[in-house]
Amino acid sequence: MLTHSTVIGGSIYATSGTFNMYLYDAPGLADNYYTVKRREIRKTINFSYMDEVHVWGRGAASIGWTKEESVGGTNRNFAIGHTEVVPGTVTNTSATLRTYIYEVKKYNYLGQLIGNYGWRPVTESNVQFAYTVHGIPGIPPVNASFTGPVIIETNTPSTWYSNASGGTPPYTYRWERQNSGSSSWTYLGSGSFMTLSYSTPQYFDLRLKVTDSTSEFDYFQRQIIVNEQSGGGCTDPTLPCKRIGESLPTEFSFSDNYPNPFNPSTQIKFELPERAEVSIKVYNIMGQEVATLINSQMQAGFHNTTFNADNLASGVYIARLSAIGSSGERFIREIKMQLIK
Numbered sequence: 001m002l003t004h005s006t007v008i009g010g011s012i013y014a015t016s017g018t019f020n021m022y023l024y025d026a027p028g029l030a031d032n033y034y035t036v037k038r039r040e041i042r043k044t045i046n047f048s049y050m051d052e053v054h055v056w057g058r059g060a061a062s063i064g065w066t067k068e069e070s071v072g073g074t075n076r077n078f079a080i081g082h083t084e085v086v087p088g089t090v091t092n093t094s095a096t097l098r099t100y101i102y103e104v105k106k107y108n109y110l111g112q113l114i115g116n117y118g119w120r121p122v123t124e125s126n127v128q129f130a131y132t133v134h135g136i137p138g139i140p141p142v143n144a145s146f147t148g149p150v151i152i153e154t155n156t157p158s159t160w161y162s163n164a165s166g167g168t169p170p171y172t173y174r175w176e177r178q179n180s181g182s183s184s185w186t187y188l189g190s191g192s193f194m195t196l197s198y199s200t201p202q203y204f205d206l207r208l209k210v211t212d213s214t215s216e217f218d219y220f221q222r223q224i225i226v227n228e229q230s231g232g233g234c235t236d237p238t239l240p241c242k243r244i245g246e247s248l249p250t251e252f253s254f255s256d257n258y259p260n261p262f263n264p265s266t267q268i269k270f271e272l273p274e275r276a277e278v279s280i281k282v283y284n285i286m287g288q289e290v291a292t293l294i295n296s297q298m299q300a301g302f303h304n305t306t307f308n309a310d311n312l313a314s315g316v317y318i319a320r321l322s323a324i325g326s327s328g329e330r331f332i333r334e335i336k337m338q339l340i341k
Contacts, residue, residue, distance in 0.1 A: 050135030057083030064099025167212030
């Protein structure tokens with residue numbers, strides 16, 4: 001199966017600092033040196049499940065330029081339409097595309113601005129990605145998952161609901177639990193949902209096995225924390241206490257730092273709706289890593305960390321949060337922070 005498609009609009013993934021570049025054949029601009037700033041624009045596209053998937057960009061139908069090339073120390077760009085696939089992003093149902101746009105300005109020999117030509121060839125909301133998808137139509141594999149709380153209170157019934165997909169229905173279900181520190185699983189029951197209640201604080205893994213009519217199957221599991229209900233402190237400090245009236249985050253979030261601008265330190269807040277592998281790294285405007293703030297597994301909840309820039313020069317820095325939740329959900333977000341000394 002071969003399909004040709006286009007999609008308009010994308011999101012800013014990264015922005016460079018300013019640099020000089022020679023532009024050729026850019027509509028409305030004379031061939032000359034310009035001062036530019038580059039933005040990488042990305043777009044994730046989705047398609048029906050296929051095996052042996054291949055995705056590639058078609059530059060002739062794209063509105064967005066190539067990344068500049070450097071020859072003999074000179075940056076240049078021929079303003080050619082361009083779409084490419086971000087390496088490692090092709091799955092059976094999706095891929096991420098990218099192109100580049102440039103903010104173009106012209107200065108005279110005195111450093112005075114004599115021309116501001118805006119973002120070329122268009123802004124990020126108007127780029128056009130042209131791409132081709134080739135593969136063999138197929139049936140997606142069985143996918144087991146469930147929704148429900150990750151932190152519950154003692155003596156409070158809680159329910160988890162199956163979200164099975166793929167394979168060949170109908171499905172059968174098997175719910176199991178594994179106590180912390182144990183290697184064995186205990187059968188809890190069947191059905192598309194499971195309701196549980198516990199009288200003591202603890203944590204355990206809840207697992208669901210989904211089997212389709214052809215005996216293909218998949219597992220999904222998540223850690224569940226049972227907290228005692230408390231208006232004050234919880235008695236078990238090893239569990240993330242959830243007090244009465246509080247709720248867990250419902251989605252991943254990465255907030256702007258405060259204060260901003262800052263000197264020499266600033267607070268960064270983020271939220272996790274589930275247990276996740278979390279990485280927070282800081283980069284300078286040239287894309288060089290200058291600090292790793294977090295690189296570990298963290299529980300669901302509201303979190304914050306401190307970025308101390310005592311040994312860094314004034315300037316703009318980028319903090320990037322990358323999280324992989326226990327459900328498999330991935331979250332990446334960046335914020336800009338300005339250090340003024």
